[in-house]
Amino acid sequence: MWIWLATLSTAATAEADRDAVAGMVDGNTEGLTSLYDRHGRLVYSLALRIVRDAGDAEDVTQEVFVQAWRQAERFDTSRGSVAAWLLTVARARAIDLLRRRRVRPQLADAPANAESSDEAPRQDVRLEWAERAGAVRTALESLPLVQRLTIELAFFEGLTHNEIAEQLEIPLGTVKTRVRQGLLRLRDLLAGAAS
Amino acid sequence: MTLEHDELQADCGLYVLGALAVDERRRFEAHLPTCDECTTTVAQLRPVADALPYAVPFVEPSPGLRGRIIDAASRARSPRSVAAPIPFERHDRSRPTRSVASLVGFLAAAAMLVVAVGLGVRASNLQNQLRDTEARLTDTRNRLDDAEQRLGASQRETTTIRRTLALVTSADTVELRLAGQAPAPQASARAFLSRARGVLFVGTNLPQTPPGRTYQVWYLTRGAPVSAGLLTADAQGNGTATFDAANIPTFAGMAVSLEPDGGVPAPTGAIYLATQ
Numbered sequence: 111m112w113i114w115l116a117t118l119s120t121a122a123t124a125e126a127d128r129d130a131v132a133g134m135v136d137g138n139t140e141g142l143t144s145l146y147d148r149h150g151r152l153v154y155s156l157a158l159r160i161v162r163d164a165g166d167a168e169d170v171t172q173e174v175f176v177q178a179w180r181q182a183e184r185f186d187t188s189r190g191s192v193a194a195w196l197l198t199v200a201r202a203r204a205i206d207l208l209r210r211r212r213v214r215p216q217l218a219d220a221p222a223n224a225e226s227s228d229e230a231p232r233q234d235v236r237l238e239w240a241e242r243a244g245a246v247r248t249a250l251e252s253l254p255l256v257q258r259l260t261i262e263l264a265f266f267e268g269l270t271h272n273e274i275a276e277q278l279e280i281p282l283g284t285v286k287t288r289v290r291q292g293l294l295r296l297r298d299l300l301a302g303a304a305s
Numbered sequence: 306m307t308l309e310h311d312e313l314q315a316d317c318g319l320y321v322l323g324a325l326a327v328d329e330r331r332r333f334e335a336h337l338p339t340c341d342e343c344t345t346t347v348a349q350l351r352p353v354a355d356a357l358p359y360a361v362p363f364v365e366p367s368p369g370l371r372g373r374i375i376d377a378a379s380r381a382r383s384p385r386s387v388a389a390p391i392p393f394e395r396h397d398r399s400r401p402t403r404s405v406a407s408l409v410g411f412l413a414a415a416a417m418l419v420v421a422v423g424l425g426v427r428a429s430n431l432q433n434q435l436r437d438t439e440a441r442l443t444d445t446r447n448r449l450d451d452a453e454q455r456l457g458a459s460q461r462e463t464t465t466i467r468r469t470l471a472l473v474t475s476a477d478t479v480e481l482r483l484a485g486q487a488p489a490p491q492a493s494a495r496a497f498l499s500r501a502r503g504v505l506f507v508g509t510n511l512p513q514t515p516p517g518r519t520y521q522v523w524y525l526t527r528g529a530p531v532s533a534g535l536l537t538a539d540a541q542g543n544g545t546a547t548f549d550a551a552n553i554p555t556f557a558g559m560a561v562s563l564e565p566d567g568g569v570p571a572p573t574g575a576i577y578l579a580t581q
Contacts, residue, residue: 139375139378139379142374142375142378143371143375146371146374147371150366150370150371150374151363151364151365151366152358152359152363154364154365154366154370155358155361155362155363155364156358156361158361158364159361159362164366164367167366168366168367168370168373171366171370171374172370172373172374172377175374175378176374176377176378176381179378179381180381194355197355197358198355200358201323201358202323205323242356242359243359243360243363245359246356246357246359246360247359247360250357250360261322261357264319264322264323264324265322265323265324265354265357266357266361268323269324270324270325270326271319271324271325271326272326274324283315285319286315286316286318286319287315289318289319289322289324290315290317290318290319290350291318292318293318293321293322293350293353293354294318294349294350296353296356297349297350297352297353300353300356
């Protein structure tokens with residue numbers, strides 16, 4: 111069922127993450143390296159997708175893991191997955207950077223440097239990602255284009271709904287409807303993929 | 306359901322995507338604990354938002370990043386040594402001490418920001434200057450074109466005056482006077498003829514030509530009249546024309562008739578001017 115989505119990590123990964131966080135609380139950098147080995151590539155990929163600059167994406171990734179290190183003690187593993195937390199922080203930081211960059215004039219768009227690689231640091235992590243990534247990409251691609259575009263502008267470009275309405279030249283209410291319907295549809299599609 | 310709920314229910318999707326403006330997010334978060342339906346919807350949509358990062362293309366960071374993170378974490382204070390909870394903020398300003406390294410880093414970053422802002426302002430100024438220069442260049446080009454056209458016109462006018470002067474003052478020049486005929490008794494003309502330099506023909510008080518008609522100047526010979534050329538009168542009835550010397554036949558006089566546009570080989574219309 112779609113409960114699968116709520117965790118987004120297998121039981122084994124979730125347990126390894128909890129151990130890593132416990133190690134980090136004890137000041138053990140091995141906990142941090144194991145966390146980075148499992149999630150560093152995904153955090154970096156998300157940051158790169160948003161900021162579109164390899165150097166900036168690495169800065170964001172570093173900030174995310176250093177913040178995780180500093181705040182390990184406060185992290186409540188019973189409330190959510192470590193991966194979801196890392197990705198939430200990564201997205202927030204990347205979008206902060208994107209918005210700051212938008213304020214000043216751009217001479218040219220930075221190249222995306224989206225040289226995709228299928229190699230993962232660890233085989234088990236790679237298989238887990240591949241499964242999830244395949245399901246999410248398929249679901250996203252099967253959405254009506256207008257719903258997908260609206261969700262992507264909000265999530266990956268960090269636009270507010272006012273900015274989306276302006277960019278797509280549609281009313282605010284339509285933006286809200288498209289996002290909500292698109293997410294509900296995604297939920298159904300992912301539930302179908304997981305069952 | 307309240308009016309507020311109806312309004313905020315639509316915001317659930319934007320909320321989980323983080324796409325609400327700050328004031329709207331605060332309003333939504335204030336509503337959330339009071340509304341089971343919105344809480345349920347958010348709980349349903351949150352995992353979908355959490356899944357979205359997995360849709361991005363996976364890219365490998367540089368191999369050195371792992372080491373840099375470990376170094377940065379090692380420099381940071383270990384979690385155990387922190388007595389108070391660390392604020393969930395990007396820049397932790399509550400830390401009691403700041404290492405020299407981080408201070409240097411901060412100052413370097415601040416200096417780079419100043420330089421970057423300076424460069425940005427400089428770039429903006431340069432762009433404005435470039436736009437001004439381009440505008441001035443376009444204006445200069447237009448004025449140059451205009452000046453060239455006027456110069457060309459002046460040169461043509463000067464050439465005409467010189468030729469006219471040379472023709473009128475030539476030793477072999479003879480002057481003929483033409484008088485207005487029945488259709489235009491007020492009209493008159495003078496012709497300056499030089500077999501060396503050509504003919505200058507000046508008509509005055511000529512009636513406006515009807516559409517499709519033009520004045521044609523003739524040499525009156527012993528045989529059939531020979532065309533000298535066409536004459537156009539302006540709005541005041543004045544017209545000037547020059548004809549080549551090579552075409553001047555042996556003639557007994559001159560005349561002007563009204564003919565179809567483009568002229569004809571032999572006169573067909575009324576005579577307006579003729580030598581006396």
